[in-house]
Amino acid sequence: MTVDALPVPGPLLEARSVERSYGKTPALRAASLSVTAGEILAIMGPSGSGKSTLLHCLAGIFTPDAGEVWFDGRRLDTLSDARRSELRRGAFGFVFQFGRLVPELTVADNVALPLLLGRTGRKQAYQRAHGWLRRLELEELGERRTGELSGGQAQQVAIARALVTGPKVVFADEPTGALDSLTGEKVMELLVGLAREEGTTVILVTHEPRVAACADREVMVRDGRVTDPFAGEAVR
Numbered sequence: 335m336t337v338d339a340l341p342v343p344g345p346l347l348e349a350r351s352v353e354r355s356y357g358k359t360p361a362l363r364a365a366s367l368s369v370t371a372g373e374i375l376a377i378m379g380p381s382g383s384g385k386s387t388l389l390h391c392l393a394g395i396f397t398p399d400a401g402e403v404w405f406d407g408r409r410l411d412t413l414s415d416a417r418r419s420e421l422r423r424g425a426f427g428f429v430f431q432f433g434r435l436v437p438e439l440t441v442a443d444n445v446a447l448p449l450l451l452g453r454t455g456r457k458q459a460y461q462r463a464h465g466w467l468r469r470l471e472l473e474e475l476g477e478r479r480t481g482e483l484s485g486g487q488a489q490q491v492a493i494a495r496a497l498v499t500g501p502k503v504v505f506a507d508e509p510t511g512a513l514d515s516l517t518g519e520k521v522m523e524l525l526v527g528l529a530r531e532e533g534t535t536v537i538l539v540t541h542e543p544r545v546a547a548c549a550d551r552e553v554m555v556r557d558g559r560v561t562d563p564f565a566g567e568a569v570r
């Protein structure tokens with residue numbers, strides 16, 4: 335065992351005293367958080383408190399200025415950019431507020447894309463993409479351009495794209511933020527239902543208590559620190 339290896343089982347993903355600033359603006363101050371495999375966690379907190387920055391650090395998109403991030407028994411923040419990108423492609427899926435689908439591509443292309451960017455062959459990538467679209471009852475949209483979708487349809491396609499690689503963790507940053515509340519609820523039910531079926535961990539940033547209520551656990555970020563909203567104390 336190397337110094338940078340944790341015994342397994344342990345937390346699947348963990349931030350340890352993570353600090354991160356934008357220039358002189360501190361966004362995270364000793365933020366600590368740990369998530370177990372299969373858990374659905376909601377991160378809440380006021381605007382500007384550091385939620386998105388924490389999500390980006392956990393996902394290995396940002397590297398912390400100080401502190402550590404561990405994933406599946408390995409130190410994530412000290413990996414090279416190339417290794418972190420590879421790990422993100424294979425083990426993580428992402429759902430963003432506005433779907434962020436590629437408008438020049440069809441729905442099926444968008445869902446197949448994470449596989450095509452990895453090492454999956456074209457035929458298999460499209461088979462899997464169509465399989466997910468069937469599962470979501472969206473198959474008839476496969477050849478449409480994403481600009482022709484409603485907001486709710488676009489988020490469902492984004493969920494298919496996030497899950498198509500069979501990720502261990504899905505990061506969702508305000509996934510219902512651009513939707514009306516009924517559509518948002520349906521999108522959340524879909525995401526949570528599929529994650530539970532697949533055993534996928536979900537880390538969800540949201541402002542909406544109703545969305546957070548779908549999670550197994552809620553934490554609050556305030557002034558760059560993670561707290562338990564019920565205990566009002568820092569989370570270990």
Ligand SMILES: Nc1ncnc2c1ncn2[C@@H]1O[C@H](COP(=O)(O)OP(=O)(O)OP(=O)(O)O)[C@@H](O)[C@H]1O
Pocket residue numbers: 356357359360361379380381382383384385386387388
């Ligand atoms: N690119 C950036 N450049 C400078 N400051 C930034 C940048 N991104 C975020 N910040 C600042 O860092 C702090 C935390 O921002 P972050 O986006 O993580 O908060 P948040 O809780 O996700 O906010 P919101 O709920 O409004 O999306 C804020 O003070 C914000 O103004």
